[in-house]
């Protein structure tokens with residue numbers, strides 16, 4: 001049974017002429033049986049290559065909501081609001097310290113979900129949330145925090161996007177996938193997507209590359225610093241249109257005020 005037939009974006013809205021979507025719900029048993037597959041244009045990450053990447057999940061009725069997240073301190077993971085909206089914190093879990101999908105590493109229950117107060121639930125504005133963990137992470141070669149960006153990057157800066165989300169051959173990735181996209185200024189992004197929320201920054205890539213369902217909430221990192229949180233893609237995962245990410249600089253004050261990341265966690 002192909003997982004692709006079970007994909008249901010948890011949020012699909014029409015923004016201008018485009019359909020944008022991101023996080024997905026998958027059938028848990030189908031997820032376990034999914035075939036070998038690869039991300040849109042990406043490649044396998046080595047163990048410990050992205051030690052800040054985590055999987056964020058909620059399981060219910062045999063289904064699973066799948067998202068990514070980034071470790072910003074021993075106690076906090078940053079993800080997208082769309083991934084953790086509407087259910088008690090105890091329904092959510094993170095898995096850290098592994099490139100394998102939903103196996104290995106450590107699994108920790110979420111103790112508290114903090115959704116940005118200006119997240120409107122019906123668009124991708126302020127699509128950011130913090131997860132306070134029920135047990136602190138132990139840092140290791142495969143579990144490390146990432147710094148929050150504080151300085152705008154030049155146009156065209158290479159940025160690494162990563163996640164276990166949908167791959168071109170169908171289904172989710174068995175191994176963490178990564179790919180490169182490039183910073184795109186707001187004016188250029190609006191020319192491509194017509195309109196974007198204030199809190200969104202765009203990354204551009206060629207057709208056949210980029211984020212897909214299940215990558216939401218995951219990191220976009222440039223020079224080893226977190227610049228974006230995966231929020232949406234336009235039209236299809238195979239589209240040549242830019243991907244949307246919650247801008248870490250734009251939302252940084254809220255992230256810092258609501259977590260325990262101190263000044264040593266920004267760069």
Ligand SMILES: *[C@@H]1O[C@H](CO)[C@@H](O)[C@H](O)[C@H]1NC(C)=O
Nearest residue numbers: 001027028029030061062063
């Ligand atoms: C999930 O997939 C299994 C095996 O393919 C199937 O038996 C089951 O009915 C599915 N569950 C849901 C909730 O779709």
Ligand SMILES: *[C@@H]1O[C@H](CO)[C@@H](O)[C@H](O)[C@H]1NC(C)=O
Nearest residue numbers: 025058059060061062063087
């Ligand atoms: C789980 O399944 C029950 C029974 O089919 C249904 O009433 C309930 O709404 C489902 N819960 C969710 C979160 O889908």
Ligand SMILES: *[C@@H]1O[C@H](CO)[C@@H](O)[C@H](O)[C@H]1NC(C)=O
Nearest residue numbers: 106107108135136137138139
């Ligand atoms: C961290 O290490 C301590 C001491 O070994 C252990 O008790 C605890 O369960 C670990 N926590 C996690 C989240 O791995």
Ligand SMILES: *[C@@H]1O[C@H](CO)[C@@H](O)[C@H](O)[C@H]1NC(C)=O
Nearest residue numbers: 155156184185186187188189
């Ligand atoms: C945005 O990028 C385009 C293409 O590189 C450039 O022509 C334009 O001047 C830039 N606009 C701003 C406001 O930086």
Ligand SMILES: *[C@@H]1O[C@H](CO)[C@@H](O)[C@H](O)[C@H]1NC(C)=O
Nearest residue numbers: 168169207208236238239240
């Ligand atoms: C993805 O886009 C490329 C180029 O437009 C096209 O050749 C290919 O068939 C598309 N693949 C899918 C799965 O839609």
